[in-house]
Amino acid sequence: MDNREVLVDIKNLRTFFYTEDGVVPAVDGIDLTIHQGEVVGLVGESGCGKSVTALSIMRLIPDPPGKIVGGEIFFHGEDLLKKSNEEMRLIRGDKISMIFQEPMTSLNPVYTIGDQISEAITLHQKINAVEAKKRTIEMLHLVGIPEPERRYSQYPHEMSGGMRQRVMIAMALSCNPDLLISDEATTALDVTIQAQILDLMRGLQKKLGMAILIITHNLAVVAEMADTINIAYAGKIVESATAREIFKSPRHPYTYGLLQSIPKFTEKRTSEPLPAIEGMVPSPYHMPKGCSFNPRCPFATEKCREEEPELVELAPGHMVRCFHPIES
Amino acid sequence: METRLVEVQKLKKFFPIKGGVFSTTVASVKAVDEIDFFINQGETLGLVGESGSGKTTAGRTMLKLLQPTGGKIIYKGKDITKLTPNEMRPLRRNMQIMFQDPYGSLNPRMPVGDIIQEPLDVHAIGTRKERRQAVKAMMETVGLRPEFEKRYPHEFSGGQRQRIGVARALVLNPELLVLDEPISALDVSIQSQIINLLQEMQQRLNLTYLFIAHDLAVVRHMSDRVAVMYLGKIVETAENDELFDHPLHPYTQALLSAVPVPDPEVKRERIILQGDVPSPVNPPSGCHFRTRCPYAMPICKEQEPAMIEVSPDHTVACHLLTKK
Ligand SMILES: Nc1ncnc2c1ncn2[C@@H]1O[C@H](COP(=O)(O)OP(=O)(O)OP(=O)(O)O)[C@@H](O)[C@H]1O
Ligand SMILES: Nc1ncnc2c1ncn2[C@@H]1O[C@H](COP(=O)(O)OP(=O)(O)O)[C@@H](O)[C@H]1O
Ligand code: SF4
Numbered sequence: 274m275d276n277r278e279v280l281v282d283i284k285n286l287r288t289f290f291y292t293e294d295g296v297v298p299a300v301d302g303i304d305l306t307i308h309q310g311e312v313v314g315l316v317g318e319s320g321c322g323k324s325v326t327a328l329s330i331m332r333l334i335p336d337p338p339g340k341i342v343g344g345e346i347f348f349h350g351e352d353l354l355k356k357s358n359e360e361m362r363l364i365r366g367d368k369i370s371m372i373f374q375e376p377m378t379s380l381n382p383v384y385t386i387g388d389q390i391s392e393a394i395t396l397h398q399k400i401n402a403v404e405a406k407k408r409t410i411e412m413l414h415l416v417g418i419p420e421p422e423r424r425y426s427q428y429p430h431e432m433s434g435g436m437r438q439r440v441m442i443a444m445a446l447s448c449n450p451d452l453l454i455s456d457e458a459t460t461a462l463d464v465t466i467q468a469q470i471l472d473l474m475r476g477l478q479k480k481l482g483m484a485i486l487i488i489t490h491n492l493a494v495v496a497e498m499a500d501t502i503n504i505a506y507a508g509k510i511v512e513s514a515t516a517r518e519i520f521k522s523p524r525h526p527y528t529y530g531l532l533q534s535i536p537k538f539t540e541k542r543t544s545e546p547l548p549a550i551e552g553m554v555p556s557p558y559h560m561p562k563g564c565s566f567n568p569r570c571p572f573a574t575e576k577c578r579e580e581e582p583e584l585v586e587l588a589p590g591h592m593v594r595c596f597h598p599i600e601s
Numbered sequence: 602m603e604t605r606l607v608e609v610q611k612l613k614k615f616f617p618i619k620g621g622v623f624s625t626t627v628a629s630v631k632a633v634d635e636i637d638f639f640i641n642q643g644e645t646l647g648l649v650g651e652s653g654s655g656k657t658t659a660g661r662t663m664l665k666l667l668q669p670t671g672g673k674i675i676y677k678g679k680d681i682t683k684l685t686p687n688e689m690r691p692l693r694r695n696m697q698i699m700f701q702d703p704y705g706s707l708n709p710r711m712p713v714g715d716i717i718q719e720p721l722d723v724h725a726i727g728t729r730k731e732r733r734q735a736v737k738a739m740m741e742t743v744g745l746r747p748e749f750e751k752r753y754p755h756e757f758s759g760g761q762r763q764r765i766g767v768a769r770a771l772v773l774n775p776e777l778l779v780l781d782e783p784i785s786a787l788d789v790s791i792q793s794q795i796i797n798l799l800q801e802m803q804q805r806l807n808l809t810y811l812f813i814a815h816d817l818a819v820v821r822h823m824s825d826r827v828a829v830m831y832l833g834k835i836v837e838t839a840e841n842d843e844l845f846d847h848p849l850h851p852y853t854q855a856l857l858s859a860v861p862v863p864d865p866e867v868k869r870e871r872i873i874l875q876g877d878v879p880s881p882v883n884p885p886s887g888c889h890f891r892t893r894c895p896y897a898m899p900i901c902k903e904q905e906p907a908m909i910e911v912s913p914d915h916t917v918a919c920h921l922l923t924k925k
């Protein structure tokens with residue numbers, strides 16, 4: 274169905290945290306494929322393992338307490354989990370870069386934004402300071418920052434949230450990565466600013482052709498941005514398909530429930546209650562036996578409470594982890 | 602006929618900015634700058650706008666938790682603007698507020714039963730035993746198990762903590778409730794549970810809500826009427842479907858068009874606004890929106906547009922509509 278070359282292929286990734294209170298299986302069965310130039314969404318609720326997946330790809334899991342305990346992460350056909358720290362350092366910020374929800378935590382408050390981007394460039398490219406500055410100004414211009422020469426010497430706190438996010442994008446794209454990971458990059462922004470940033474990301478993706486992994490809890494954002502969507506629940510991918518398929522015929526009860534429960538902005542008001550998913554996300558210390566969604570699932574059977582379902586391909590390109598998938 | 606429970610007229614709240622050696626007022630944040638709205642008994646008014654537009658300040662000033670800088674607050678036909686805290690006391694129990702943050706707003710050292718009971722204690726309502734009974738009944742109503750009354754907030758999930766917040770706000774049986782972003786901090790699958798709870802409570806207890814939120818889909822689901830704020834001003838107010846289907850103010854149009862929709866097959870025309878929201882310390886002259894408005898004209902700089910009623914219960918402040 275997709276004949277573009279595979280860029281990232283994550284197979285049964287498992288990343289655990291060994292805390293005082295016990296083992297947290299933060300990521301416990303993430304399978305994810307990203308083709309070159311593809312926009313892929315990773316969606317799920319707080320704590321389901323989205324950021325840990327991203328940090329695993331970047332090999333930035335704090336160890337201790339964290340450890341990647343299983344699986345493979347192929348990037349351009351090579352397993353990143355087999356790379357040395359030095360090799361990873363060269364890949365990060367060059368071939369793979371990442372932007373975060375709160376740019377203030379990833380920008381250094383004591384350096385000008387121009388110096389920070391220039392430094393990122395010279396770390397990976399053999400160019401001199403003058404060229405790096407020129408490239409930085411080009412990047413600031415590319416991400417729609419007005420008066421880039423003047424902005425070059427401003428500090429992060431002198432900018433609005435939307436501007437800082439643009440700076441982060443400029444820095445992340447300055448080395449022309451093959452993969453950009455965006456972890457809740459627009460979540461903290463107002464809708465009109467979010468629309469600006471999403472519009473910018475879409476435009477840059479078309480222009481530069483990099484693949485993007487968009488991590489968010491917002492289904493509407495991935496509906497607008499992603500070609501393919503992966504739904505995560507309690508550390509596992511439970512469903513993955515094209516955006517169209519996910520929204521048109523969700524097969525996993527969790528995906529289905531989630532889509533039913535969100536109010537529709539485009540529909541007239543009704544006084545009916547929303548079809549909510551009962552209960553809550555399980556604690557990572559007390560994962561239920563069998564399917565981790567079973568305590569909340571209206572279709573759960575005895576089998577669901579005993580055995581763990583595998584991720585299976587129900588239709589071409591449509592993967593579902595469920596014993597009793599919803600009919601399409 | 603509908604009865605007005607609360608109304609604000611030209612409501613104003615400025616926060617002074619102190620500076621200089623003598624700590625004098627050097628400027629002010631014009632958080633709420635002469636706004637008008639009303640809420641009828643039993644209905645929900647949605648208040649939307651970007652962060653910093655003045656929604657929280659408007660809600661708190663309406664309840665007189667902040668003393669207004671100017672304008673009037675009329676509650677059940679009575680002007681309460683100038684009432685002293687003592688004179689406000691008997692009214693207080695009828696007006697409650699619930700906050701966004703289910704973590705920060707509950708005292709971590711108090712068992713939840715006491716947290717919910719506190720407003721009853723403050724207003725000295727009933728006997729000790731009656732208060733406890735009211736607390737247990739309220740816990741049951743909002744879907745918390747009464748036997749959890751001795752547990753502390755950290756032992757509950759975000760959604761449960763928000764239920765505790767609802768129970769505490771409702772235990773005095775108020776008439777008016779300000780809901781300040783009550784679901785923003787919750788997980789997606791929990792949000793709909795709390796939305797349903799708030800709607801059920803409203804129907805059961807005939808509550809009146811001021812519902813502050815930035816998620817426009819949720820506002821559409823919850824509200825009877827909606828008011829849109831931009832930089833301290835209300836720019837448009839209308840009945841729910843009217844506002845969402847026929848927005849007239851250029852800012853409302855841009856705001857609605859910016860909302861992503863959870864359907865990849867819907868491709869919407871998007872108005873991408875340029876630039877950021879200006880500072881409320883020095884808002885632009887004339888129309889506050891003019892620096893980002895795609896239709897700005899010379900008059901927009903010189904004159905503030907008046908609020909005009911374009912059809913019954915649909916008011917807009919924009920020169921485009923007065924020119925004709
Ligand atoms: N450094 C850490 N030490 C211990 N546990 C951790 C650590 N980092 C993450 N976890 C746990 O791993 C699980 C997954 O966390 P992760 O940050 O990936 O969630 P997420 O899906 O990104 O959620 P959110 O939407 O809130 O960002 C959670 O249970 C979290 O508490
Ligand atoms: N106590 C305060 N002192 C000074 N400025 C304030 C105070 N509270 C709010 N503000 C300012 O008033 C404006 C409106 O704030 P707020 O009502 O919280 O907006 P919203 O709820 O719409 O995000 C903002 O610029 C904010 O920084
Ligand atoms: S495996 Fe069973 S419990 Fe899990 S989602 Fe499917 S039907 Fe529900």
Ligand code: SF4
Binds near residue numbers: 895919920
């Ligand atoms: S008054 Fe002028 S600037 Fe303001 S919204 Fe209308 S057209 Fe735009």
Ligand SMILES: [Mg+2]
Binds near residue numbers: 323324325
């Ligand atoms: Mg995260």
Ligand SMILES: [Mg+2]
Binds near residue numbers: 656657658781
């Ligand atoms: Mg607020």
